[in-house]
Amino acid sequence: MAVEGKRGGERVKISRSDVEHVALLARLELTEPEIEMFTEQLNSILEYAAVLEQLNTDGVSPTAHVLPLHNVLREDVVRPSLEQEKALMNAPDAENGFFRVPRIV
Amino acid sequence: MDITAKTAVEMHDLLVAKEVSAVELTKAFIERIRAVEEKVSAYVSVSEDLALKQAGQVDARIARGETPGSLEGIPMGLKDNICTKGMRTTCSSKMLENFVPPFEATVTERLRKAGTICLGKLNMDEFAMGSSTENSHFRFTRNPWDLACVPGGSSGGPAAAVAADEAAYSLGSDTGGSIRQPAAFCGVVGLKPTYGAVSRYGLIAYASSLDQIGPVSKDVRDNALVMNCIAGYDAKDSTSVNYGKPDYTQFLVDDIQGLRIGIPREYLGDGTDPRVAEVIRKAVGILQDLGAQVDECSLPHTEYAIPAYYLIATAECSSNLARYDGVGFGYRGGGAEDIVDMVSKTRAEGFGPEVKRRIMLGTYALSSGYYDAYYLKAQKVRTLIKGDFDRAFAEYDVLLSPVAPTPAFKFGEKSSDPLAMYLSDVCTVPVNLAGIPAITLPAGFAGVLPVGLHLMGKAFDEGTLYRVAYTFEQNTEFHKAKPDLGVEVRADGLAR
Numbered sequence: 001m002a003v004e005g006k007r008g009g010e011r012v013k014i015s016r017s018d019v020e021h022v023a024l025l026a027r028l029e030l031t032e033p034e035i036e037m038f039t040e041q042l043n044s045i046l047e048y049a050a051v052l053e054q055l056n057t058d059g060v061s062p063t064a065h066v067l068p069l070h071n072v073l074r075e076d077v078v079r080p081s082l083e084q085e086k087a088l089m090n091a092p093d094a095e096n097g098f099f100r101v102p103r104i105v
Numbered sequence: 106m107d108i109t110a111k112t113a114v115e116m117h118d119l120l121v122a123k124e125v126s127a128v129e130l131t132k133a134f135i136e137r138i139r140a141v142e143e144k145v146s147a148y149v150s151v152s153e154d155l156a157l158k159q160a161g162q163v164d165a166r167i168a169r170g171e172t173p174g175s176l177e178g179i180p181m182g183l184k185d186n187i188c189t190k191g192m193r194t195t196c197s198s199k200m201l202e203n204f205v206p207p208f209e210a211t212v213t214e215r216l217r218k219a220g221t222i223c224l225g226k227l228n229m230d231e232f233a234m235g236s237s238t239e240n241s242h243f244r245f246t247r248n249p250w251d252l253a254c255v256p257g258g259s260s261g262g263p264a265a266a267v268a269a270d271e272a273a274y275s276l277g278s279d280t281g282g283s284i285r286q287p288a289a290f291c292g293v294v295g296l297k298p299t300y301g302a303v304s305r306y307g308l309i310a311y312a313s314s315l316d317q318i319g320p321v322s323k324d325v326r327d328n329a330l331v332m333n334c335i336a337g338y339d340a341k342d343s344t345s346v347n348y349g350k351p352d353y354t355q356f357l358v359d360d361i362q363g364l365r366i367g368i369p370r371e372y373l374g375d376g377t378d379p380r381v382a383e384v385i386r387k388a389v390g391i392l393q394d395l396g397a398q399v400d401e402c403s404l405p406h407t408e409y410a411i412p413a414y415y416l417i418a419t420a421e422c423s424s425n426l427a428r429y430d431g432v433g434f435g436y437r438g439g440g441a442e443d444i445v446d447m448v449s450k451t452r453a454e455g456f457g458p459e460v461k462r463r464i465m466l467g468t469y470a471l472s473s474g475y476y477d478a479y480y481l482k483a484q485k486v487r488t489l490i491k492g493d494f495d496r497a498f499a500e501y502d503v504l505l506s507p508v509a510p511t512p513a514f515k516f517g518e519k520s521s522d523p524l525a526m527y528l529s530d531v532c533t534v535p536v537n538l539a540g541i542p543a544i545t546l547p548a549g550f551a552g553v554l555p556v557g558l559h560l561m562g563k564a565f566d567e568g569t570l571y572r573v574a575y576t577f578e579q580n581t582e583f584h585k586a587k588p589d590l591g592v593e594v595r596a597d598g599l600a601r
């Protein structure tokens with residue numbers, strides 16, 4: 001598959017190791033066939049997205065949000081929160097009012 | 106005629122006249138679901154007991170002499186990414202297969218308070234990512250007009266259910282066309298409201314700056330009535346806007362004399378199916394005969410909308426879906442040795458291929474060294490696309506286009522090529538990037554398959570969209586056509 005996606009003027013292609021790195025960042029354990037499939041598909045999608053490079057956006061400010069929104073503040077008053085029992089209702093594993101997970105350290 | 110084939114307004118009149126009770130109406134829908142669901146598969150779960158209980162409460166109020174409100178006692182369905190307290194909400198994902206929300210979405214709370222009847226939760230592409238509902242973890246939903254075709258997506262269940270009379274109306278969500286494209290494919294009316302008009306509280310997030318909940322209905326009047334119920338400011342959604350919600354039914358007037366309509370030429374490119382182009386051409390003629398002034402116009406950055414959309418939406422998705430870690434709720438992968446392994450296995454086993462693909466793309470677009478080239482660039486392009494619309498709306502009241510370049514396609518036709526599937530969203534994604542409202546309504550057929558007319562409006566000007574759509578509907582018969590699902594109707598109006 002031919003290239004695309006530009007970085008600092010150099011043509012870069014997403015390699016297998018890029019896919020493995022991104023999968024690690026995304027906390028997705030991928031199978032061999034998935035690594036191959038995503039390497040090919042991400043290249044193809046980013047090749048298409050490279051059309052954006054043709055567009056001059058110097059001096060254009062980015063739009064993160066369409067509305068002219070400001071911080072939304074409220075009075076700092078105590079309001080009821082979800083009871084512990086309900087918060088744990090959907091937990092895959094819970095014990096003594098806590099979420100239980102494999103060892104962390 | 107089967108009572109389930111009527112509009113919500115007609116059902117309301119029957120309830121007021123006491124010609125039917127809410128329980129009878131609800132039972133008719135349950136019968137209808139039993140009769141056609143084997144063919145259509147619109148629902149993930151049907152809440153028969155809850156629906157009958159709610160209907161009984163409505164009948165008790167009517168028996169006490171109360172006049173039912175406009176949606177009271179009318180059975181509807183909800184896309185399964187809208188949280189319903191105590192009722193399973195799956196997003197059509199293995200990840201949330203057994204998730205029971207401990208809270209209620211604002212839209213469903215408003216519908217419950219209005220006395221509506223909830224028939225159940227409707228199928229969708231997993232986490233609303235897709236254009237065909239083929240990405241559901243559970244099942245394919247079929248297009249009621251041709252069972253070999255997809256219903257569109259991601260709100261395939263909500264659109265198919267309304268088209269097949271399995272719900273009087275439904276709620277969907279639209280991030281890049283997910284209400285409008287399936288509504289068009291299934292021959293029903295679908296509105297994507299202005300960003301901020303309808304609360305997103307309780308909508309399971311896909312791409313937060315683009316997502317919006319909206320109604321799918323059999324006609325324009327029903328659509329406006331549902332908007333009356335669900336729209337308006339909500340303190341629980343910080344992007345909700347206090348815009349002074351009008352009574353949307355006031356815009357249902359049969360008059361578009363002098364209205365200025367622009368047709369962006371970029372939306373009718375070489376890829377447009379000639380049968381779709383023909384339907385649009387005829388629809389334009391009808392609107393001109395009704396007094397509208399129609400001109401061609403240009404939205405010059407349209408070709409950049411799809412790449413910008415897929416970079417922004419996937420970046421937001423990769424962030425939003427980070428919460429599915431197998432700790433607090435949802436699926437947990439087995440056999441893990443430590444926490445990172447557990448999270449990685451949970452996500453590997455709980456997400457389907459399209460969700461993984463979008464998380465990968467979004468993570469890449471946000472990763473160190475690529476942020477400026479992809480995500481920031483896409484946000485700048487978003488500014489240019491919004492500017493295109495601002496300039497067009499200085500000259501035109503509404504813009505008109507097809508909803509999709511083709512009518513509904515066959516199962517498997519595009520599912521092996523993600524990019525081809527993305528490209529079919531060309532007419533709908535610019536609307537989400539600009540945050541403006543848009544409606545689709547039935548405008549003709551390509552063979553047996555419905556073709557939709559897409560009308561785009563100024564921010565918070567749903568009213569003008571309803572006015573144009575209503576005028577078109579009053580002067581055409583396309584919305585009255587029904588798919589033939591081969592179900593006999595008994596003399597009492599119930600499906601056999």
